[in-house]
Amino acid sequence: MPTINRHVNAKTPVDLLITGGLVLTLNDREEIFSEGAVAVTGDRIVAVGDGSELLGAIQPRELLDARGCLVMPGLINLHTHAAMTCFRGLADDLPLETWLREHIFPAEAKHVDEDNVRWGTLLAVAEMIRSGTTTFCDGYFCVDGAARAVIASGVRAVCAQGVIDFPAPGVPDPSKNLETAEDFVRRWGGQSPRLTPSIFCHSPYTCSPEILRRGKALCLEHGVPFQIHVAETSGEVEESLKRHGFRPVAYMKNLGLLDSGTICHHADWVDGHDIELLAGSGAGVSHNPESNMKLATGVAPVPEMLGAGVKVGLGTDGCASNNNLDMLREMDMAAKIHKVHRLDPTAMAARTVVRMATSGGAAALGMAEDLASLAPGKKADLITIDLNQPHLTPLYEPCSHLVYAARGADVRDVIIDGRVVMRNRELLTIDLERVMTEVRRIAKKIKP
Ligand SMILES: [Zn+2]
Numbered sequence: 001m002p003t004i005n006r007h008v009n010a011k012t013p014v015d016l017l018i019t020g021g022l023v024l025t026l027n028d029r030e031e032i033f034s035e036g037a038v039a040v041t042g043d044r045i046v047a048v049g050d051g052s053e054l055l056g057a058i059q060p061r062e063l064l065d066a067r068g069c070l071v072m073p074g075l076i077n078l079h080t081h082a083a084m085t086c087f088r089g090l091a092d093d094l095p096l097e098t099w100l101r102e103h104i105f106p107a108e109a110k111h112v113d114e115d116n117v118r119w120g121t122l123l124a125v126a127e128m129i130r131s132g133t134t135t136f137c138d139g140y141f142c143v144d145g146a147a148r149a150v151i152a153s154g155v156r157a158v159c160a161q162g163v164i165d166f167p168a169p170g171v172p173d174p175s176k177n178l179e180t181a182e183d184f185v186r187r188w189g190g191q192s193p194r195l196t197p198s199i200f201c202h203s204p205y206t207c208s209p210e211i212l213r214r215g216k217a218l219c220l221e222h223g224v225p226f227q228i229h230v231a232e233t234s235g236e237v238e239e240s241l242k243r244h245g246f247r248p249v250a251y252m253k254n255l256g257l258l259d260s261g262t263i264c265h266h267a268d269w270v271d272g273h274d275i276e277l278l279a280g281s282g283a284g285v286s287h288n289p290e291s292n293m294k295l296a297t298g299v300a301p302v303p304e305m306l307g308a309g310v311k312v313g314l315g316t317d318g319c320a321s322n323n324n325l326d327m328l329r330e331m332d333m334a335a336k337i338h339k340v341h342r343l344d345p346t347a348m349a350a351r352t353v354v355r356m357a358t359s360g361g362a363a364a365l366g367m368a369e370d371l372a373s374l375a376p377g378k379k380a381d382l383i384t385i386d387l388n389q390p391h392l393t394p395l396y397e398p399c400s401h402l403v404y405a406a407r408g409a410d411v412r413d414v415i416i417d418g419r420v421v422m423r424n425r426e427l428l429t430i431d432l433e434r435v436m437t438e439v440r441r442i443a444k445k446i447k448p
Helices: 051-057 083-088 098-109 114-130 143-155 173-188 209-220 232-244 248-254 272-279 289-294 302-308 326-342 352-363 397-402 434-448
Strands: 013-024 030-041 044-050 058-064 068-072 074-081 133-140 156-163 195-200 226-230 262-266 285-288 311-314 383-387 411-416 419-423
Touching: 013 044, 013 143, 013 383, 013 397, 030 051, 044 098, 051 114, 068 397, 074 285, 074 311, 074 326, 074 352, 083 098, 083 114, 083 133, 083 143, 083 434, 114 133, 114 311, 114 411, 114 419, 114 434, 133 195, 133 352, 133 411, 143 156, 143 173, 143 195, 156 173, 156 232, 156 289, 173 195, 173 209, 195 209, 195 352, 209 226, 209 352, 226 248, 232 248, 248 272, 248 352, 272 302, 285 352, 289 326, 302 326, 302 352, 311 326, 311 352, 326 352, 326 397
Parallel strands: 013 058, 013 068, 074 133, 133 156, 156 195, 195 226, 226 262, 262 285, 285 311
Antiparallel strands: 013 030, 030 044, 068 383, 383 411, 411 419
């Protein structure tokens, strides 16, 4: 039976009807409609069901023919530093500390300003929309530029001002780091339903306990997410035990940082007790397998975290440590890294990975009510994937194709907040040629 909202009757006009595709709802009942349709009015889905039944029941103002396509909720990139597109490929094949301290931090100190962050973020958004991401969770510096890019491009994002205990781009005096972050939250809160401001304390080892506590308190005061990199390397765990007598997650728990408004990025080196703390607190975790592999930082115990009920989503991390923002590729890696690490092909199923890239991320962001499934009342964030291609033929199981065979370039149309932002692979809200020209100009300054 189609899921038709009772408010929709034979006379009801809707703004947009996406019809004829294989609709993977990812709803509670795991419904799939082989020739389905999704009706959208304003920024919300109003009906999902069998295509011919819906076409007979409603009057669309605009039709998007999705025959030959998979129609599904947009992907959620739970961890990135979008503007780092400007540093893509600048320094590879190095250990995390060398990469950060000798290459990335100095380049950031010299070249990160609001304008560059705006162009870098626009490039990231273009890449993400073109590979099916409709929501991303970001953290960087000079993030007024990122917020502007989000508002202009039509994407949905959580944008955080970075907080760190040493001079950073736009924050030459570290004693002003929280003030800068709070100003950002005040400035952008309520500006757009697609933009959620946030505060990102870089890590437990680059922020003092006082800054961490106050950063979290500010997030609670303003009702915005708190983000932090946690337990990314084994060295960080050793250092934390030496300095504080606790592993990073327990240290954060002691400081009162763990609750459902906190997103922990990486959590590669967590033990059973850490996992209990994460699950019990309701904190979210972003899993970033490509970044973890490239920087050789470790393999997060994601099956254990999921088993314990931790809200785990999937992220690409910044594209200087990846070096792309393609979530479909990340999903492939997420499925395989745990299999080879454990020598167990059953360790991570495709369906679990698809859930991580959608509902897992939404839960971690506190946006589960609005995102990650196609159902009446949800935000209209959805994508179509062109199935009529050799590498996606035949099709037995959509989740298998999404994880093991599809790639970002297969995404055909993208709708965010009810608005078509990409049609037939053409970006409608971003002047891509201009953005690439600007980023090439920035790159010439970074590496003349
Ligand atoms: Zn990161």
